[in-house]
Amino acid sequence: MHSTENCCLITGASSGLGMEFARQLAPSASVLILVARRLERLEALRCELLRPGLTIHCRQVDLANPGDLDRLIAWLSAMDTPLSFLINNAGLGDDGEFARSEWERVDQMLEVNIRALTKLTLAALPALRKQPSAAILNVSSIAGFLPVPKTAVYAASKAYVTSLSEALRCELRGTGIRVTAVCPGPVPTEFKEVASRRHEKTKSLNPPPFFKTPAQKVVRDALAAVAGDRARVVPGWYISAVLSLAATMPMPFVRWALTRRAKE
Template identity: 40%
Template sequence: MNSRLQGKYVVITGASSGLGAEIARQAAACGAHLVLVARRVDRLEHLKAELERKNVEVSIHAIDVSKREEVEWGFAAILSSCPRIDVLVNNAGFGVFDEAGDAKWEETEAMFQVNVLGLISCTQMVLPVMKQQRSGHIINVASQAGKMATPKSSVYAATKHAVLGFTNSLRMEAANDGIYVTSVNPGPIATEFFDTADKTGTYAKSVGGWMLKPEEVAKAVIQAIGTNKREINLPKLMNAASFLYSLFPRTVERLGRRAFNKKS
């Protein structure tokens, strides 16, 4: 539980399933007012009904974050109905595992549109409000792939590297306005993500021991809200590997080649 969330207005993108939905559940348990954003309105409605049974204030907005015009009018509606925005969780994202030469161009464009441009677009919508409030917390869900790239995820890793670059710059820019900025860098999470990223199921099976539960990642996110936490890195062992990679990239790439190539 996080008492700092009581009565706060929390916007969550990609809230219709997986990590986003779990963050919504846990934020609701802390007494937050929820604004849920996703493309799949039927799933949003189902989650809204679930949370409202617990006497939680929930509004839902069908927005495709990859489309700037939808973000603009969607967030205009959000801002007109909410007295303030205390937290933005940029969770919307997806990946497709392919080698660089095999990556379909439409999937490459889509990953950048959602994972990078969508995240930036949503952030730009709430920043003026948070600056005016002189408070707020922006949480960007990146990935360990943004710290340590591996084969067969070249495009996905590129999007998450971009998210971390944006997040790190934004953190410094927003500090003078009382706005916290946190990146979330999880390893593989047991969600529907792999239905798209790993259609054969081979990778998910091979890294089963590393798989995080969405509940535990959501718990770490909830606990960080309202604190000036720079990063959330899970699991610890994978983050240690990312740290070693930053120090000794050539050695880690050579020693880890077999494990890295498990996306096949």
């Protein structure tokens, strides 16, 4: 077992990628801390994954609620086993025009995608520093590479996650703490459903099946990137190829294409 995997905290473990992180880490970890609002799902996952030698803690936390987040941080600091692997995975989107956003949804997105991730990372550092080998994995998105009309705040929040991860990686060099950002393209999870605005009939971009990367592959690639101490990873060769092509486009052309998308 890699020492990074001794004690892992996964936010957003009740669904999609978070659940898959738990499944792939369970065979090698000794402690898993599963965090989300839907406790019954975390407990079902706990029953599925429990084996001798593995302790699983389920913590019902609304990461958009500062009080809940502080209680999680206090609980973590009182834990016997110090954290060795923090996976900031919880996140949500909001599809549609910025001008028609509901502030409550925008605020929740900023709280979970940015504030909670940042505060949890800062709070975890003292425990991570105590380990001979530790890691932080931030789940970002390809949406963070470019501005994305009709999911503008989400894309901007993921640009923050990628940027923060890269800067922390530089600052933490030589401390034994590795930092990686995983930037998936579309993954079939509950994400799209949560991001869609029920009261609006916005045409949400539905990528063709070959554009989607299964959660299992995203998580496998992300964990391999952590093990290989890579700064960032874009799972799926097709998405990587499209991104590499997009990176060669001149910015005025990109703006023109994005404006067309915004007006569709």
